[in-house]
Amino acid sequence: MPQDDPEHVAHGAAVPPRPRRNALAVALLISIGLAGLDSAIVTTMVPPLVAELGGLDSFSWIFSVYVVASAATVTIAGRLADLHGRKPLLLASMALFLTGSLLCALAWSMPSLIGFRVVQGIGAGGLVSLSQTVAGDMFSLGQRAKFVTALSVVHGLTGLCGPLIGTVAVAHVSWRWLFLAGLPPGLLAGVLMLGWSEQKPNRRPRFDVAGTLLFVLATLTLLLAIEQNWQGLRLLVASALLVVASALFLAFVKREHIAFEPIVPTWLLHNQFIGAVCAVRIIAGVTLSGVLVCLPFFAEAASGSARAGPGPLLVALLVGWPAGSAASGWLCLVLGFRGSALIGAFASGMSGLTLALASTDGSPAVIVLCVGGIGAANGLLIQSTQIGVQAAARHHQRGVVTGTLLYARTIGMAIGAGLLGSLVDETLATRMASAPAELATKLPSSADGVIGFIRDPSGDPRGQAYLQQALQHVSDSVFWGVAFLSVLATLLVLTVGWRSYLTESPTGQTRTPP
Structure with missing residues (x-):
């Protein structure tokens, strides 16, 4: 042909x-x-x-x-x-x-x-x-x-x-x-x-103004809720914002069911395959952004043989992501979309597990390799799911499907950064509040001064070690979280009906798999 x-x-x-x-x-x-x-x-x-x-x-x-x-x-x-x-x-x-x-x-x-x-x-x-x-x-x-x-x-x-x-x-x-x-x-x-x-559409569609406004407001409210640090009064604010965001998303879905030209078509809202793939991409976004925000704190917590510095770690993650994306094209053709996505999810889990076990006494080379592995694995996972879904969508569906996948990844990255920020604040605040009496007077007065205190050559060594342990706890929690989330992503990739979606379009028309 x-x-x-x-x-x-x-x-x-x-x-x-x-x-x-x-x-x-x-x-x-x-x-x-x-x-x-x-x-x-x-x-x-x-x-x-x-x-x-x-x-x-x-x-x-x-x-x-x-x-x-x-x-x-x-x-x-x-x-x-x-x-x-x-x-x-x-x-x-x-x-x-x-x-x-x-x-x-x-x-x-x-x-x-x-x-x-x-x-x-x-x-x-x-x-x-x-x-x-x-x-x-x-x-x-x-x-x-x-x-x-x-x-x-x-x-x-x-x-x-x-x-x-x-x-x-x-x-x-x-x-x-x-x-x-x-x-x-x-x-x-x-x-x-x-x-x-390009060939222009044969008709002039209507623009769903109400649905668009509801979608934008729901997204804004959700992101505002995610950016709260989830402590004290802000926990109540974040909870209220989540309730409002949920109500707006429900109103948006209801609106799309009656709109003549919905912004998100009803077939997309009810498609279980798209829902599962979006969940996988949210998980990948949480993993990538959580690790990205965590790495500077992990570098401050590391000591001895494990100290690699934030520079090499960030470079490894940010280079690994496009490298994994680059490999996805070839792997999708050789192993199929599911096989390529499975490799990404499994490799992400193994990299997170290795980091959780080796973060305190592992060599810098192993640490950097594992961080790069998380970036490459999630780049592979994100790109494989996008190529697979785009291959199944028809021309008049591909735009909204692609946009929905990108939206899911963006929301996941916002969630990962927000959760990590809250975890750091809560861990440091708890650690400083429960410090022994002989250390309490030597520690900084707030979490904002922790990094400067750890880096201060004249700072109290016991206080610095005490706060480094808190940052190490945050890092270990993130790495174990990466392993757990990767298991969830693996199960989703295994259970989702890839073949049924690739042989039947979202509108119910039988198609030949690409």
Whole structure:
């Protein structure tokens, strides 16, 4: 069968000729690279940004609103692309992202910057979701596995290099130029997209405004609940927010059942396979972000032969993730989607178990290898599930399916970071409150001063060892948690009906497995 046959490539998608397809592939790589670089590079802007704009008490919102906006957008953008076509939504997402970047560079105050980051986050969410969706349309299964993997590798590497690039850049130029730097490549990507033509939908669909608002509000409330530290009064606040989020999600589901053109179709809400895959991706997101946030604390807790420092550990995790994603394309073709996902889940569990057992006296090489193993295993798991589901979805379903999978991973990463933050705060607070009398007066007054106290060469050695034990307890809990969650992911992958989904579309039409 010809390689560019639409049915062979994308189950109904109109595939551009090879030169235009290559140009579009470059545009997609630029798009997802910009989104990944922006989310990573902003962390390095904080000191000069706050010095110029002020607003130290609210600077964290420049990260939070971006995450909320992009998380809520990935599913909505995917569904709108199914209804209105990929090209207009992809161009609109790029326009929003570049407009947001330009406005951020022109920000005159912290509130204005926060507002412009919302615009930028909406555009970034659309770019990530639609880049993955269009990749699923353009290529045959074998090519798709390779290109979707390339997108993930670019996204991972930009996230890895972003802080380094930002650190070097802010030492020589204004932070505003970091926002402006993405404009030329973004404009180039937009020009390349203009040369791509696609078949327009035969009808004009209706936009579910009420469903969209409910979905955005539910996502915002859920992420606000996750970001609480789950102690004292904030525990009550977080519980109340969870109740509100649950009510909003229930109202959203009810709305989708009566909407003429729902943002999330009812067949997707009731599809057990998609639900199981989303659960697997939430678990992978929790694992990745939990370990990522945990590593600096683990490095402070380690001593003697186990001390590897946070740098090598973070590099191992962030390099392992795109490496695992890169391997997923080949493994999916050789072992199938389930086999590839099983290897990822099992390897994640074994790496977490080894870390839990060797974290106190293992060699630095073993520690770094296991941390890299967690990154690679979860990269493999996340990418295998996405390639598998995209292979089964038809063209008019692929956008919302891809967006839903990305949404699940984003929520999982937010949960992992939130849980780890609460665990650190609670463990340190409990440890300092129950300290022996001879140590209590020598310990810092709050958890905020723990890291500085441990690093202080003139600090009390017994007090430092006492707090290092608390951080070691946090690390061990995370590593055991990784092993447990990986077992759950393995069971989900084993029990889910991969074959039944791949032979029957979500609308009930019989299909041939890819």
